[in-house]
Amino acid sequence: KAWLSDTKMCLFFIFIFSTLEICQSLAPRNVYTNHWAVRIAGGQEEADKLAAKYGYNNYGQIGSLEDHYHFHHSRVVRRAAFSTRGAHSFIQMDPKVDWVQQQLVKQRVKRYIKSDTRSPDPNFVHFNDPKWSNMWYIHCTDKNNRCRSEMNILAAWQRGYTGKNVVVTILDDGIERNHPDLAQNYDQLASYDVNGNDHDPTPRYDSSNENKHGTRCAGEVAAVANNSHCIVGIAYNAHIGGIRMLDGDVTDVVEAKSLGIRPDYIDIYSASWGPDDDGKTVDGPGPLAKQAFEMGIKKGRKGLGSIFVWASGNGGRQGDHCSCDGYTNSIYTISISSTTENGNKPWYLEVCSSTLATTYSSGEFYDRKIVTTDLRQRCTDGHTGTSVSAPMVAGVIALALEANHLYGFGLVDAEGMVVEAKKWRSVPTQHTCTRMSERRTSTITSTGCMEQAEQHVSYVEHVVVKVLIVHPRRGDLEISLISPSGTRSQLLAKRLFDNSNEGFRNWEFMTVHCWGERTEGQWILEIIDSPSSLRNPEVLGKLKEWTLVLYGTSGHPYQSHGTQHSRSRMLEIPTPSWDPDGPEPPPEVLNLKTGRTCVSHCPLGFYDNVEARRCRRCYKGCERCVGRTPTECRSCRRGLYFNPLNTTCSETCPAGYFADDSKSTRIDVICHNLRYPLTYRALTEPLICFSAILCVCVCVCVQDQIGWSIVSPVGLSNLGFLHKMIIIWLIMGDWLKKMAGVRASRK
Numbered sequence: 001k002a003w004l005s006d007t008k009m010c011l012f013f014i015f016i017f018s019t020l021e022i023c024q025s026l027a028p029r030n031v032y033t034n035h036w037a038v039r040i041a042g043g044q045e046e047a048d049k050l051a052a053k054y055g056y057n058n059y060g061q062i063g064s065l066e067d068h069y070h071f072h073h074s075r076v077v078r079r080a081a082f083s084t085r086g087a088h089s090f091i092q093m094d095p096k097v098d099w100v101q102q103q104l105v106k107q108r109v110k111r112y113i114k115s116d117t118r119s120p121d122p123n124f125v126h127f128n129d130p131k132w133s134n135m136w137y138i139h140c141t142d143k144n145n146r147c148r149s150e151m152n153i154l155a156a157w158q159r160g161y162t163g164k165n166v167v168v169t170i171l172d173d174g175i176e177r178n179h180p181d182l183a184q185n186y187d188q189l190a191s192y193d194v195n196g197n198d199h200d201p202t203p204r205y206d207s208s209n210e211n212k213h214g215t216r217c218a219g220e221v222a223a224v225a226n227n228s229h230c231i232v233g234i235a236y237n238a239h240i241g242g243i244r245m246l247d248g249d250v251t252d253v254v255e256a257k258s259l260g261i262r263p264d265y266i267d268i269y270s271a272s273w274g275p276d277d278d279g280k281t282v283d284g285p286g287p288l289a290k291q292a293f294e295m296g297i298k299k300g301r302k303g304l305g306s307i308f309v310w311a312s313g314n315g316g317r318q319g320d321h322c323s324c325d326g327y328t329n330s331i332y333t334i335s336i337s338s339t340t341e342n343g344n345k346p347w348y349l350e351v352c353s354s355t356l357a358t359t360y361s362s363g364e365f366y367d368r369k370i371v372t373t374d375l376r377q378r379c380t381d382g383h384t385g386t387s388v389s390a391p392m393v394a395g396v397i398a399l400a401l402e403a404n405h406l407y408g409f410g411l412v413d414a415e416g417m418v419v420e421a422k423k424w425r426s427v428p429t430q431h432t433c434t435r436m437s438e439r440r441t442s443t444i445t446s447t448g449c450m451e452q453a454e455q456h457v458s459y460v461e462h463v464v465v466k467v468l469i470v471h472p473r474r475g476d477l478e479i480s481l482i483s484p485s486g487t488r489s490q491l492l493a494k495r496l497f498d499n500s501n502e503g504f505r506n507w508e509f510m511t512v513h514c515w516g517e518r519t520e521g522q523w524i525l526e527i528i529d530s531p532s533s534l535r536n537p538e539v540l541g542k543l544k545e546w547t548l549v550l551y552g553t554s555g556h557p558y559q560s561h562g563t564q565h566s567r568s569r570m571l572e573i574p575t576p577s578w579d580p581d582g583p584e585p586p587p588e589v590l591n592l593k594t595g596r597t598c599v600s601h602c603p604l605g606f607y608d609n610v611e612a613r614r615c616r617r618c619y620k621g622c623e624r625c626v627g628r629t630p631t632e633c634r635s636c637r638r639g640l641y642f643n644p645l646n647t648t649c650s651e652t653c654p655a656g657y658f659a660d661d662s663k664s665t666r667i668d669v670i671c672h673n674l675r676y677p678l679t680y681r682a683l684t685e686p687l688i689c690f691s692a693i694l695c696v697c698v699c700v701c702v703q704d705q706i707g708w709s710i711v712s713p714v715g716l717s718n719l720g721f722l723h724k725m726i727i728i729w730l731i732m733g734d735w736l737k738k739m740a741g742v743r744a745s746r747k
Helices: 002-026 044-053 087-093 153-158 210-222 252-259 287-299 386-403 414-423 721-746
Strands: 032-040 057-061 068-072 097-104 167-172 239-244 268-271 307-311 333-339 355-360 370-374 378-383 431-436 443-446 459-470 477-482 488-492 504-511 521-529 542-553 592-594 597-599 606-609 614-617 622-625 633-636 641-643 648-650 657-659 664-666 680-682 688-691 694-701 706-711
Touching: 032 044, 032 252, 044 057, 044 068, 068 252, 087 097, 097 252, 153 386, 153 414, 167 210, 167 386, 210 239, 210 370, 210 378, 210 386, 252 287, 268 386, 287 307, 307 386, 333 386, 355 386, 386 414, 431 443, 443 542, 459 477, 459 521, 477 504, 488 504, 521 542, 633 641, 633 648
Parallel strands: 167 239, 167 268, 268 307, 307 333, 333 355, 592 614
Antiparallel strands: 032 068, 032 097, 057 068, 370 378, 431 542, 443 521, 459 504, 459 542, 477 488, 477 521, 592 597, 606 614, 622 633, 641 648, 657 664, 680 694, 688 694, 694 706
16 A cells, blocks of 8 residues: 555655646746846936935946836845745835836747858959958859859948948857957957956857857858958958846846947848747847847947847747747847758748848758857867858948948848948938727728828838737737738747647737838738647637838939949839829839830739739730739729629629629628518529619528518518518519519420
């Protein structure tokens, strides 16, 4: 019995620990630290007094956030599963304290792939750096390289742009400031150790060289040229700094500090990290980091705006989607993706609508990787993932800022950027137009807030969709947004490993696929729920509400610059006719040709063929279309009706539809008995429709008695009996003719 008792006890503990392990895997616990963020008005002196009063140490202002201070309490446990209580907790009740937030540890991962296995002459295209010839992504014109398209970095150098006087900082695990390929360009003023709270960003060394990531990213940007060591950076005359912030607990305070260090001095912040790319995490910046982003964009670079470049993520193998990453999904960051040497989609790639551009990076095991600086003053040819792409674009942007300090889709083009930057004029002031859906419908009709001048958005830049969705398994959802011009942006794809039942609580999805389009018209949110075998298909989710936020300009963003460079392909998607009271579109915006005329968008009856850069005629009868076939219409010419079943235009509406002034509308057949409370079902489509709420059809009841009825698509008819009989009498003749035709056809 004792043996059985011990066995049962052992099994009990095994069960308990197994259950705990499962619960922990499904719902990761919060980890509370002994650091706080506190908002106090009155300046540093007032903050010091309050810190001393409640036993805290004041570590100073959080980055560039005014009145926000970083407090630390040495007598509170460093890491805990629960928020601790004590005398220090009374600070939140002090009337001089506006807001307090105990810091939680955030899981952040570096976006590299763990292995499966003096200025030179601008026209000088060969350097004495030993790894120069191995930088295949710069030598795509070389016959020995497999890369198909050129990023034109050499061409930008030949124009004399090498990043002079531009400051780039790497937000990561530190950089090796005494590295032979970085020391000459290292900038102490662009560096800080947030983890150690000092000014030395040197990484912490260990046997595994875990903290090599930041040094590798820094070399891509600004490795010194012609110094007989390692490689050549893309902006090899730029200043390079490092913020050490990933080698320790990452909290909202840590991120906000890092994003706000010397925003008037640093031009570009490059980050190649983010939340777990595990296919199930939905996470992003906290309230302080969000403020730091906004502060940098509005006030950084002495009012010109800080530039934040972010790696899009490496969760492709886990089916992850970077729209669930609040950093790459932010309107304040430039999200960068990767392609392989052969121009293929790499296995780690996450696809989402917030990605702005792509660079070369690693691929399969047989594809070449990126050459760069490495820890302990060495070089490596094994840098991988989207971690490569963000600093690569940061270097290209540094070249553009040298050309114009005021300053695409697809593979980045360094030469194209510096050419455009030289003649670039600032776009109009950004406006924000917000519209919330009514009655939980999937459509929002926008006027671009034209009734409010300060909010009026006529031309789109970023589009944000904020959703509140309750759902039993979040990973089963697919979400798309369709613009008035017909552009479809996939905001979310299914995620196999996302078993969360939390849904989306005011999560913001973002797309840049509608850039340059007009805002007026219907924006459609499409949600597809495909129940997996892991959930009960009868338990459904619910869209509680959604909000459309349009960021853009009221005037046309692309001003005329004279003769346009032949490489330029600024594109505005065809939309409804120009507002006669609005700005005139410049003829250079889109070189799609109708005859011999360059137009900004194709006229009615034509669609834009982007590859040929021509306006092509729609199929006859189509007013707007996306192609030449009869089934690619989007609206019809006068006298014809649009059939939503097959997207064609015809002279009559199909069965089950009635014609109104501008479109054909579906009638859902619901028969109601005129005399008896019997349940009827439809025997035919509606024979005659008078409107969207009144039709006549032939019905059969459950006893197979033939009858006919007034039907309504919105529920039971509210018509009185006498009213119904008058309508029936009026249409009897036409109904008999139709029935005779039906019988004749059956014979």
